[in-house]
Each structure stands twice: as C-alpha cells, then as structure tokens.
Amino acid sequence: MQQFLNVTLTGLAQGAVYSAIALALVLIWRSTRIVNFAQGAMAMFTTYIALSLIEAGQSYWVGLLVALVSGLVLGALVERVVVRPVEGGPELNAVIVTLGLFVGFQALAAILFGSTFVSFPAPFDLRGFTVGGVNIAFTPNSIFVIAAVVVVMLALVALFRFTNLGLQMRASAFSQEVSRLLGVRVGAMLTLGWALAAVVGSLAGVLIAGGNLVSPNYMDAVVVFGFVAAVLGGLESPGGAVVGGLTIGLLLSYVSGYLGSELVALAALVILVAVLLVRPQGLFSHAAARRV
Amino acid sequence: MTQQADTPQDTEKDTGQPAAPARAAAPAPRPGRFDAVRRRLPKSTFARHALAALGGLVVVFLVLELTNPFRNSQFATMSYYAIAAVGLTTLTGLNGQISLGHGALMAVGAYTTGLLLGPDADGAALPLPIVMLVAMAVTAVVGVVVGAAAARLHGPYLAGATLALAVALPGLAIYFDEWLGGEQGLRIAAPRPPDWFSDAVYFLSANETPGVKYLAYVGWITLLVVLLLMANLKRGRVGRVWQAVRDDEVAAELAGIRLGRTRVIAFVVSAACAGLAGAVLAVVVRLAAPSGFTIVLSLSLLTAVVLGGLGSFTGALLGSALLVFLTPTVTNLGTSLGLDATAAAEVAPFVYGVVLVLVMLLAPAGAVGVLRKLWHRTRGNHPGSSTRRSA
Numbered sequence: 001m002q003q004f005l006n007v008t009l010t011g012l013a014q015g016a017v018y019s020a021i022a023l024a025l026v027l028i029w030r031s032t033r034i035v036n037f038a039q040g041a042m043a044m045f046t047t048y049i050a051l052s053l054i055e056a057g058q059s060y061w062v063g064l065l066v067a068l069v070s071g072l073v074l075g076a077l078v079e080r081v082v083v084r085p086v087e088g089g090p091e092l093n094a095v096i097v098t099l100g101l102f103v104g105f106q107a108l109a110a111i112l113f114g115s116t117f118v119s120f121p122a123p124f125d126l127r128g129f130t131v132g133g134v135n136i137a138f139t140p141n142s143i144f145v146i147a148a149v150v151v152v153m154l155a156l157v158a159l160f161r162f163t164n165l166g167l168q169m170r171a172s173a174f175s176q177e178v179s180r181l182l183g184v185r186v187g188a189m190l191t192l193g194w195a196l197a198a199v200v201g202s203l204a205g206v207l208i209a210g211g212n213l214v215s216p217n218y219m220d221a222v223v224v225f226g227f228v229a230a231v232l233g234g235l236e237s238p239g240g241a242v243v244g245g246l247t248i249g250l251l252l253s254y255v256s257g258y259l260g261s262e263l264v265a266l267a268a269l270v271i272l273v274a275v276l277l278v279r280p281q282g283l284f285s286h287a288a289a290r291r292v
Numbered sequence: 293m294t295q296q297a298d299t300p301q302d303t304e305k306d307t308g309q310p311a312a313p314a315r316a317a318a319p320a321p322r323p324g325r326f327d328a329v330r331r332r333l334p335k336s337t338f339a340r341h342a343l344a345a346l347g348g349l350v351v352v353f354l355v356l357e358l359t360n361p362f363r364n365s366q367f368a369t370m371s372y373y374a375i376a377a378v379g380l381t382t383l384t385g386l387n388g389q390i391s392l393g394h395g396a397l398m399a400v401g402a403y404t405t406g407l408l409l410g411p412d413a414d415g416a417a418l419p420l421p422i423v424m425l426v427a428m429a430v431t432a433v434v435g436v437v438v439g440a441a442a443a444r445l446h447g448p449y450l451a452g453a454t455l456a457l458a459v460a461l462p463g464l465a466i467y468f469d470e471w472l473g474g475e476q477g478l479r480i481a482a483p484r485p486p487d488w489f490s491d492a493v494y495f496l497s498a499n500e501t502p503g504v505k506y507l508a509y510v511g512w513i514t515l516l517v518v519l520l521l522m523a524n525l526k527r528g529r530v531g532r533v534w535q536a537v538r539d540d541e542v543a544a545e546l547a548g549i550r551l552g553r554t555r556v557i558a559f560v561v562s563a564a565c566a567g568l569a570g571a572v573l574a575v576v577v578r579l580a581a582p583s584g585f586t587i588v589l590s591l592s593l594l595t596a597v598v599l600g601g602l603g604s605f606t607g608a609l610l611g612s613a614l615l616v617f618l619t620p621t622v623t624n625l626g627t628s629l630g631l632d633a634t635a636a637a638e639v640a641p642f643v644y645g646v647v648l649v650l651v652m653l654l655a656p657a658g659a660v661g662v663l664r665k666l667w668h669r670t671r672g673n674h675p676g677s678s679t680r681r682s683a
Contacts, residue, residue, distance in 0.1 A: 029448075034448070035448035035451070035452060037451065037452075037455065082649050082653065085653050086652060086653070090656075091446070091447035091448060092384070092388070092390055092447060093652050093656055094448075095390060095447060095448055095451045096390075096594065096598055096648055096652050097648070097649050097652045097653070099392070099451070099591055099594065099648060100595075100644075100645045100646070100647070100648025100649035100652065101645065101649060102591070102645070103588065103591050103595075103641050103642075103644050103645035103648065104641075104642055104644075104645025104646055104648075104649065105645070106588075106641070106645075107638040107639070107640075107641035107642035107644075107645060108638075108642055110634075110635065110638035110641075111626075111631065111635045111638045111639065111642060114634070114635070115634055115635075115638065216638075217586075217587075220459060220587060221459055224452075224455055224456045224459045227452045227455070227456070228452075228456065231449070231452065260467055262463040262464070262466045262467040263463060263464075263467055264463070265456070265459045265460035265463050266460040266461075266463055266464060268456055268459075268460065269453070269456040269457055269459075269460040272452070272453055272456050273441045273453060276441070276444065276445060276449060276453065277441060277444060280444070280449075
C-alpha cells in the first residue's frame with residue numbers, strides 16, 4: 001500500500017512535467033501543424049544555460065528566469081529562421097528540420113557544456129514528508145514542480161481566453177487566411193506561439209532536472225513521453241495535453257515501480273501505438289478541444 | 293550504381309508517369325551521346341542491373357585490394373550504413389513513410405547475429421551467410437509488427453511512433469541482461485575468411501585476406517545484392533505501386549491498390565535491409581550494445597538519405613560515404629579548434645543536424661537532385677518545366 005502511494009505521488013509530479021512538454025508540443029501543433037521534435041533538445045539547452053549560471057554563483061531563481069527568457073528567444077529565433085521556410089510545405093520536410101534541430105542542439109550542448117552527467121540543484125527539500133511516522137515519496141520539491149506547472153497553465157488559459165493577443169493567436173491557429181484578412185499579423189502570432197511553447201518547454205526542462213543528473217540527452221525520453229501524452233490528449237487540445245501528461249506520468253510510474261524502469265520507454269511505445277490504432281483522434285478530442 | 297543503370301529511372305521520375313515505358317520513351321526525343329552504349333545493353337531490367345552489380349563488384353575488388361587496412365575498415369563501416377540507408381530510402385523516398393526506428397531495427401539484426409555467432413570464433417555453429425539471413429528474417433518479422441502499426445500513421449505521427457521505438461528498444465537489452473548482456477552488450481567473434489575465399493583473392497591479387505578486408509568484402513557484397521534487388525523492385529510493378537501510394541493515396545486506392553498492405557510490405561522490406569545492416573555492423577564492430585543504437589544512429593541514417601537525395605540509391609550511397617569519410621575530418625577539425633576528444637566527437641553529430649536543416653531549407657532534393665538539375669541545365673533543357681506541368 002505504501003509503495004502504491006509512493007509510486008502514485010511520484011507519477012503525479014512526473015506527470016506534471018510531461019503535461020508541460022505535451023502542452024508545448026500542442027501549442028506548436030495547433031498553430032503550425034508541426035510536431036517539434038526538437039522541443040526536448042531546446043529545453044535541455046536552456047536548462048544547461050541555467051545550470052552554468054547557478055554554477056557561477058547565481059541563485060536558482062535567476063537561473064530559472066534566464067532559462068525561461070532564453071527559451072522565449074530561442075523559440076522565436078527557431079521559428080523565424082529555420083521553421084518558417086518549411087511551414088505549409090510537405091510534412092516530411094518539417095519533421096526532418098525539427099529532427100535536425102534535435103541532433104544539432106544536443107551535439108552543441110555536448111560541445112559547450114560537456115557530455116558527462118552533472119547534478120542540477122533543486123530549489124526545495126528533496127526529503128519526503130512524514131505522514132503518521134511513515135516517510136512518503138512526496139517532497140516539497142514535488143509540490144513546487146506541480147505548482148509551477150499549474151501556474152503556467154493558468155497563465156496560458158488567461159492569455160488565450162481574456163486577452164486580445166490570445167484571441168489573435170487562437171484566430172491565426174484556426175484559420176490563417178481569414179485572420180490575415182481581418183488584420184491579424186499571423187506571422188508574428190506564429191513566432192509568438194513557438195516562443196511561448198519554448199518557454200513552457202524550458203520550464204519543464206528545469207523542473208525535471210531539479211535534484212537529478214543532467215546530460216545532453218536527458219530529455220530524449222521525456223520528449224517522447226510528452227509526445228505520447230499529447231497524442232493521448234488528441235494533439236489539438238491543451239486540456240487534453242494536461243490530462244494526457246498526468247495519465248502518462250501515473251502509468252509510467254506504475255510500470256517503473258512494479259515491472260522495472262528499463263521497460264518505461266517500451267510501455268510508452270505500447271500506449272502510443274494502442275492509442276493511435278484504437279482512437280487516433282485521442283482520448284479527449286473535440287469536447288476539450290475548444291475549451292482554451 | 294552506374295550511369296547506365298540510373299539514367300532510365302531518372303527520366304521516368306522526371307516525367308512523373310510511373311507506368312510509362314521509360315526505356316522506349318527516353319531516348320526518342322533527343323538522340324543522346326550514350327545511345328550507342330544503351331542499345332548494346334541487355335533488354336531485361338534485371339540483366340542490366342546485374343551487369344551494373346558485376347561492374348560494382350570489380351570496382352569494390354580493386355578499391356579494397358589497393359587501399360590500406362584503415363581504409364578497408366572504413367569501407368566496411370560504410371557498407372552497413374549504406375545497406376541501412378538503401379533500406380530507409382526505399383521506405384521514405386519510394387513509399388513516403390518516415391522511420392526514426394531504423395537504428396532500433398539494426399539493433400535487432402545485430403543482437404540476432406550476436407546470439408547466433410557467440411563470443412567464441414570457433415564455437416560458431418552456423419556459417420556467416422546463414423546467420424545474416426536469419427538476422428534479416430528476424431528483423432523482417434519485427435518489421436511486420438512495427439509496419440502494421442505504422443501503416444495507419446503518416447508524417448509526424450509516424451515519426452513520433454518510430455522515435456518511441458528507437459528510445460524503447462535498447463531498454464529491452466538491459467531488461468533481459470542475462471540473455472542480451474545488459475549495458476555491456478554482447479561480444480561477437482569476428483568470423484574468419486573461409487579458405488576458398490582467401491585463395492580466390494590471393495589468386496586474383498596475390499594479397500592475403502586479413503579479417504578486416506574479409507568483413508569489408510562481406511559488407512560490400514551484401515550491399516551490392518541489396519542494391520540489385522532494390523533497384524529491380526523500384527523499376528518493377530511493386531516499386532511503381534509504392535510510388536503511386538506515396539504521390540496520391542486517394543488515386544492509388546481508386547486504382548485498386550490496397551494502401552495498408554502496400555505500406556506494411558514496404559516497411560518489412562526496409563526492415564529486412566536494416567536487419568542485414570545490423571548483422572554486418574555486428575561482425576564489423578564485434579559488439580552489440582545498447583549504446584551503439586542510440587537515436588543518433590537513426591538520425592545519422594536519415595541524414596545520409598536526406599543529404600544524398602530522398603528516393604535515390606545513388607544518393608543513399610553518396611550520403612553514407614560522406615557520413616563515414618567526412619566524420620574523421622570533421623572530428624579533426626574540432627580537435628584543431630581546441631576541443632578535447634569527447635567534445636570533438638560531438639562535432640560530427642552537430643554537423644549532421646546543421647546539414648539536415650540546411651538541405652531541407654536550401655535543396656530538399658539532396659545532392660543527387662542538385663546534380664541532376666545542373667546536368668539538365670548544361671544540356672539546355674529544364675526538367676522543372678516538364679515535371680511541374682505533368683504533376
């Protein structure tokens with residue numbers, strides 16, 4: 001029973017991070033119909049930027065802030081410079097470009113920051129709470145991870161629902177031509193979409209790194225899990241991405257806890273294939289799709 | 293491989309008429325310089341390709357006998373990259389399915405080879421060709437499973453699913469560590485050249501056949517056989533059906549083609565190539581370990597295919613040659629810029645990534661596409677005009 005509780009709580013915290021990655025993928029998919037396979041690599045890169053600041057004596061929060069800002073810049077640059085020319089072209093071309101970015105960023109990080117495992121500090125205590133004399137696998141840091149993801153999601157909901165900018169972004173994702181006729185600067189909206197997605201991705205990168213070891217390929221599996229979560233949620237719907245992320249986090253945590261951590265990626269593959277074959281539109285299609 | 297074998301298929305692609313009798317149609321409008329040569333070639337496509345493959349074998353023999361052992365080992369490496377790249381270009385270029393899981397499929401072939409050959413050279417129960425065929429068959433069976441799932445997916449979904457495969461499969465080797473060797477992997481004995489083979493090489497060139505050279509021969513002969521079969525497949529009915537599915541699913545279905553079955557078959561054929569490539573890799577590297585089959589392997593195969601030009605076997609060969617022979621140069625460049633050894637080793641993947649992006653932005657048809665365009669320009673006709681109109 002105690003193991004079940006621990007596995008569930010670990011799964012929730014991990015699921016929050018997968019939700020963030022899935023959300024980043026969904027943001028980009030909705031506006032440009034591209035799955036950004038470089039999402040994880042970009043997040044890894046900004047995490048390393050944060051890490052080098054922290055190692056240079058800055059506080060964790062400065063590192064986090066700089067990571068988010070550099071994610072914003074990186075996302076905008078990547079969209080403007082390399083993704084814009086392949087937008088709307090053959091879908092394979094866009095896939096290959098994002099894969100190229102994936103390898104490129106990973107290798108660049110290895111060149112600049114080294115390819116060994118380095119430990120990343122956590123902002124809060126990594127020792128679990130004690131409830132009724134039993135130590136559980138829920139730490140102050142897990143609370144921070146979940147809270148950070150929730151805050152970002154609420155901010156995004158507020159942006160899309162209550163601001164003019166969010167309305168313009170939704171409009172350009174919905175129909176580029178009509179939005180352009182109505183005076184929306186669609187190009188700028190797409191760039192902003194990629195930038196915001198990269199911020200969410202960077203947050204996920206820093207959160208999952210906290211208290212763990214990072215290396216240039218530590219996000220490989222995470223981006224795959226995020227993709228599975230996004231597909232589970234229908235790839236269209238931000239709400240679905242969040243639910244999908246939490247579901248994947250829990251399921252993978254159970255696989256890791258009861259079957260063995262080597263099988264986690266295989267379980268993700270099985271879930272992905274099952275979802276795509278049985279319900280390709282995702283478990284939470286249209287009903288949730290128009291919510292945000 | 294050779295110019296003669298390539299030209300008819302190129303013209304067929306340019307006119308965009310998959311079913312057109314290209315050999316009859318191509319020389320008619322413009323009397324070319326090679327007509328006299330072309331008329332002497334055998335009528336049957338297979339015979340022409342076989343002739344090209346024999347020519348290739350002669351070239352391989354000359355190159356391997358005239359180069360030093362280091363180059364021989366590079367050629368051995370190139371052979372397995374090229375086999376996998378030919379398989380991938382068949383899938384992506386002809387059938388329009390992308391796969392990031394070919395590294396994982398190579399792992400299946402390599403582990404099968406490792407299990408069958410074992411770490412002891414004298415203990416190997418089966419001869420190498422049989423082992424390679426078994427490895428190919430096992431990978432093809434895995435290909436059926438993956439292909440059946442992949443057949444319903446397209447573009448980014450397929451890329452994501454095969455990426456998940458590439459991430460997931462190495463975990464199996466660690467999970468079954470008693471059987472598959474865990475992180476350390478399986479050590480594999482390098483097969484020795486059989487006596488008749490060394491004798492034949494000695495008879496022709498008066499050179500001994502060390503293990504490295506033998507493996508380069510194994511790799512290249514396998515590659516030539518794969519190329520022969522694939523070139524034939526591409527020019528035949530099956531290849532035309534695949535291209536029809538790639539170009540327009542609805543039209544293909546209306547013409548009575550079963551999309552699902554076609555896609556699965558394309559995936560299985562491609563997986564079989566990857567399995568063979570894995571088998572060659574296993575004996576050349578003499579190790580099958582999870583660290584050898586990372587995503588970077590799958591992505592470097594994709595780089596080779598994209599760089600050379602999607603769908604072109606010449607491009608696949610060119611791409612894998614660049615991959616193998618440019619990597620040391622690029623790594624040395626990194627060292628001379630003051631990077632340490634581990635960082636310098638990462639310069640090559642960095643270049644792969646940059647190349648993937650640049651090729652897609654500047655020349656999506658790859659090196660072969662650029663060369664073809666230049667060739668047509670120097671001959672004074674613009675392929676673009678005819679292609680666009682017919683498309």
